[in-house]
Amino acid sequence: MPVFTLDPAQSAWCADLRDLAARHLRPLAEKGEPGRVNRPLVSALGELGLTARLFGAGALDLCLMRESLAYACTEAETALALQGLGAHPVAACGTPAQRARWLPEVTAGRAVAAFALSEPDAGSDAAALSLRAEPDGDGWRLTGEKRWISNAPEADLVTVFARTTPGAGARGVTAFLVPADRPGLSGEAIDMLSPHPIGGLRFDGVPVSRADVLGGPDRGFKVAMTTLNLFRPSVGAFAVGMAQAALDATLTHTAGRSAFGGPLKDLQAVSHQVAEMATRTEAARLLVYAAAAAYDAGAPDVPKRAAMAKLLATESAQYVVDAAVQLHGARALQRGHLLEHLYREVRAPRIYEGATEVQRTIIAKELYAS
Numbered sequence: 001m002p003v004f005t006l007d008p009a010q011s012a013w014c015a016d017l018r019d020l021a022a023r024h025l026r027p028l029a030e031k032g033e034p035g036r037v038n039r040p041l042v043s044a045l046g047e048l049g050l051t052a053r054l055f056g057a058g059a060l061d062l063c064l065m066r067e068s069l070a071y072a073c074t075e076a077e078t079a080l081a082l083q084g085l086g087a088h089p090v091a092a093c094g095t096p097a098q099r100a101r102w103l104p105e106v107t108a109g110r111a112v113a114a115f116a117l118s119e120p121d122a123g124s125d126a127a128a129l130s131l132r133a134e135p136d137g138d139g140w141r142l143t144g145e146k147r148w149i150s151n152a153p154e155a156d157l158v159t160v161f162a163r164t165t166p167g168a169g170a171r172g173v174t175a176f177l178v179p180a181d182r183p184g185l186s187g188e189a190i191d192m193l194s195p196h197p198i199g200g201l202r203f204d205g206v207p208v209s210r211a212d213v214l215g216g217p218d219r220g221f222k223v224a225m226t227t228l229n230l231f232r233p234s235v236g237a238f239a240v241g242m243a244q245a246a247l248d249a250t251l252t253h254t255a256g257r258s259a260f261g262g263p264l265k266d267l268q269a270v271s272h273q274v275a276e277m278a279t280r281t282e283a284a285r286l287l288v289y290a291a292a293a294a295y296d297a298g299a300p301d302v303p304k305r306a307a308m309a310k311l312l313a314t315e316s317a318q319y320v321v322d323a324a325v326q327l328h329g330a331r332a333l334q335r336g337h338l339l340e341h342l343y344r345e346v347r348a349p350r351i352y353e354g355a356t357e358v359q360r361t362i363i364a365k366e367l368y369a370s
Contacts, residue, residue, distance in 0.1 A: 006064075014068040020048065021072035029075035034195040037112050037154040038079060045080050046109025054084040055091045055103065059230055059295035063237035063288055070241025074345050077238055078196045081231070082150050085353075086113025088227045089159045089175055093215035098177055102157055114155035116146040116201055117224055127170035127221065131203060133162035139209035140164065142176070142184075145202050148352075152199035153187025156180050160203075161220050168218070175220035176212045183207065194348040195341075225303075228353055232306040233291035235349050236313030240288055242342050243281040243317040246324035249338055250274060253328055270327060277320045284313035304366035311359040314349045321346045 006014070025044060032038030045051050050065065057065075062084070069077035087106045090098055090113075105111035122129040131144035142162050146152070158178045165172030178185065184204040192198045215223040254264040254274060264270045291309035295302050321342045325332040332339035350356050 010064060014064055017065060017068035018072045021069045021076050024048075025069070025076035026073040029073050032075065035189055035191060035197055037151055037197050038075065039109075039112070041076060041079050042083065042112060043109035045076065045083070046107060050080055051083050051109060052107040054080065055088070055107065059233060059292035060289065062230070062234045063292045066234045067237040067241040067244075067285075067288075070238045071245045074238075074242065074341070075196070077241065078150075081234065081238065082115075082196070083109075083113050085115045085227065085231055086151065086155065086157070086159055088230065089115075089214050089223050090157075090177060092226060093175070093223050094177065095211070097211070098214070102177070105156070111156040112151055112154060114149055114151040114158045115227070116149045116152070116158050116160045118146065118148045120145060120147045127173070129161060129163060129173065131160070131162040133164045133174055133176070133208070136207065139207060139212075140174075140176075142178070142203040142206040142208060145200060147200045148190065148198055149187075149201055150196060150198055150352075152197070152201050153180075153189065154197060154199075158201065159214065159223075160201075161224055164220075165218055170221040172218055173220040173224075174217050175214040175223040176208045177214055178206065178208060178212060192348075193344055195344060229302050229306050230295060232353055232359075233288050233295065233309040235353050236284065236288040236291070236309040239313040239317035239346065239349050240281060240285045242346050243277075243284065243313075243320040246317075246321045246339060246342055247274070247277050247281055250277065250324045250327050264327070273323055273327065277323050280316040281320055284309075284316040287312050301366065301370075304363055307354070307359040307362040307366075310349075310354065311356055311363070314346075315356060317346050318350060 025041065028041045028044055029038065032041060053065065054062065066077055066081055069080060083106055087103065090102055102111065106113050119129050119131060131142060131146065133140040133142055142160065158180065160176045160178045161173055162176060163172055164174040184206040185201065187199050187201040189197065189199045251274065254270055257264045260267065288309045291305035294305045321339065325339050325343055328339055331337060334340060
């Protein structure tokens with residue numbers, strides 16, 4: 001399939017997802033408490049079969065889901081994405097026993113997953129993480145802290161990245177599947193600008209065994225990067241969905257709002273701004289689709305393409321939402337307005353799963369290595 005267009009079935013599926021999100025998922029999202037896991041919403045995603053599709057679909061399907069849901073209900077999009085991010089290492093690298101125990105619970109929406117990579121002193125530089133996995137008999141004990149973890153501290157299972165070999169950089173990290181009821185594991189919510197749940201986790205000698213390892217000892221960095229290479233383009237898709245929602249709201253507003261003797265759209269300054277918004281949104285969408293198609297095809301340059309897609313899409317969405325707020329005026333700053341909501345949502349994706357500056361570093365590294 002050409003990466004620059006969708007076939008009729010894909011377009012119809014995206015339209016159905018937008019409609020489903022608006023009619024069925026948005027009411028559940030509106031009943032949730034900002035900063036807390038919305039379990040009825042997570043359950044609905046499972047009942048509708050969307051979570052299960054996360055683990056059977058390719059990158060392009062994931063991007064189409066995220067873009068479509070983000071257009072109509074960012075909370076539903078984020079709840080779905082966080083389930084995928086937290087449990088993808090289990091699906092991709094877990095043992096048969098790990099997958100049998102947890103994937104049915106996650107896909108049904110009965111268990112909430114989290115991906116615990118970032119630390120207070122190891123955010124963008126993931127290889128510098130310091131959460132210790134200290135040998136203890138046939139297993140380890142985890143000691144340290146994770147910070148800015150989505151779905152923490154309410155998640156039921158956490159993919160945790162810890163240092164098993166001191167001084168080995170990325171080569172000394174192991175991924176563990178840690179149920180939330182393990183002794184010594186605690187946490188707290190963090191009040192953030194973005195409305196989805198984020199928190200910290202503390203590990204006070206949390207016991208883990210070889211049965212909890214994902215992908216093998218000292219191979220955790222590969223587990224993390226495999227997951228991020230899949231999800232980074234889809235973060236871009238989330239951003240594209242928000243940008244399209246802001247653009248469509250702006251088209252409606254500027255066509256119907258009168259000022260200076262006519263509709264706003266007749267002012268060249270306005271129409272040219274809207275044209276720029278539309279162009280950046282479409283360019284971001286195409287780069288996201290291209291990165292997803294490359295991932296699905298097993299292309300060798302996936303890290304570069306994934307970084308480019310996340311970089312351009314998140315930066316473009318920030319521009320589009322900000323411009324939409326400007327063209328709407330003061331009404332867009334009112335609590336409860338679509339653009340007020342998008343303005344808070346659009347900022348975080350430029351930082352999480354690798355900040356914009358990290359994406360540029362990845363792109364440059366890949367370019368000079370080729």
